[in-house]
Amino acid sequence: MVTIALERVGVALGRRAVVRDVDATFAPGTLTAIVGPNGAGKSTLARAMLALVPATGTVRIDGADAATMPRPDLARRIAYLPQGQVLHWPLTVERLVGLGRLPHLAPMSRLTDADAAAIERAMDRAAVRTLRDRIATELSGGERARVLFARALAVEAPALIADEPLASLDPGHQIDVMTLLRGEADAGGLVIAVLHDLTMAARYCDRLMIVDGGRIVADGRPGEVLTPGLLRAVYGIDARVESGGDWPTVTTLGRVRGSD
Numbered sequence: 001m002v003t004i005a006l007e008r009v010g011v012a013l014g015r016r017a018v019v020r021d022v023d024a025t026f027a028p029g030t031l032t033a034i035v036g037p038n039g040a041g042k043s044t045l046a047r048a049m050l051a052l053v054p055a056t057g058t059v060r061i062d063g064a065d066a067a068t069m070p071r072p073d074l075a076r077r078i079a080y081l082p083q084g085q086v087l088h089w090p091l092t093v094e095r096l097v098g099l100g101r102l103p104h105l106a107p108m109s110r111l112t113d114a115d116a117a118a119i120e121r122a123m124d125r126a127a128v129r130t131l132r133d134r135i136a137t138e139l140s141g142g143e144r145a146r147v148l149f150a151r152a153l154a155v156e157a158p159a160l161i162a163d164e165p166l167a168s169l170d171p172g173h174q175i176d177v178m179t180l181l182r183g184e185a186d187a188g189g190l191v192i193a194v195l196h197d198l199t200m201a202a203r204y205c206d207r208l209m210i211v212d213g214g215r216i217v218a219d220g221r222p223g224e225v226l227t228p229g230l231l232r233a234v235y236g237i238d239a240r241v242e243s244g245g246d247w248p249t250v251t252t253l254g255r256v257r258g259s260d
């Protein structure tokens with residue numbers, strides 16, 4: 001199990017403050033959606049948690065400062081699915097998923113039977129076993145997304161940060177991925193997903209963190225956070241939020257005049 005705590009975290013890229021003054025704690029056994037408009041700073045916030053961008057303030061992973069943690073230690077604790085990754089090498093799916101085991105390997109050592117078992121589990125869970133011998137660069141966008149998801153699962157880390165894991169996926173595979181993320185959290189994992197689909201976020205996540213202009217502007221249970229007023233302020237949309245069912249559903253009605 002792992003806990004991530006952010007203390008006054010800020011990130012500047014170029015001259016722009018992209019993440020500002022973020023305080024937040026993420027506990028084991030929770031699935032948090034980070035949502036917000038394009039350019040709000042969601043991916044940058046995720047990257048700051050992984051010490052992949054220079055940040056002010058402190059990110060603590062189980063109390064230790066992420067900035068000074070050896071990279072393999074951090075990579076074993078938090079698996080990361082980056083947004084929109086481009087594949088350059090014509091590796092088979094099985095080998096690509098196997099790269100998820102790198103944080104566990106000593107330099108120049110080979111995969112063990114335990115690594116091979118973890119790779120099989122990950123391919124199974126991301127439903128890519130049938131693609132195992134295919135060349136990853138020759139896959140469709142959705143197939144590739146599932147393979148990259150499998151690579152992140154192969155780490156078998158106690159925490160997972162997934163940046164837009166539903167991008168390119170058809171509705172069935174979107175449900176599969178969200179069910180899997182929910183399952184990881186229910187099994188004690190700390191799971192954070194950057195999402196754009198508010199209804200999917202509300203359906204599966206315990207917590208919705210809304211980021212706008214680099215700040216957290218709302219944070220709580222989906223039913224508390226998702227209000228037409230907030231959606232208007234943050235996204236510039238008119239939306240209907242229905243909360244009579246098992247989870248809140250959001251229907252976008254239109255653009256608020258004057259928003260971009």
Ligand SMILES: Nc1ncnc2c1ncn2[C@@H]1O[C@H](COP(=O)(O)OP(=O)(O)OP(=O)(O)O)[C@@H](O)[C@H]1O
Binds near residue numbers: 013
């Ligand atoms: N290397 C960079 N240099 C300067 N600005 C950058 C850099 N990378 C990102 N930005 C800017 O930082 C802001 C936040 O980007 P980020 O990718 O975190 O947003 P996001 O909320 O994940 O957006 P999206 O929903 O579009 O993926 C954007 O305005 C982006 O243009």
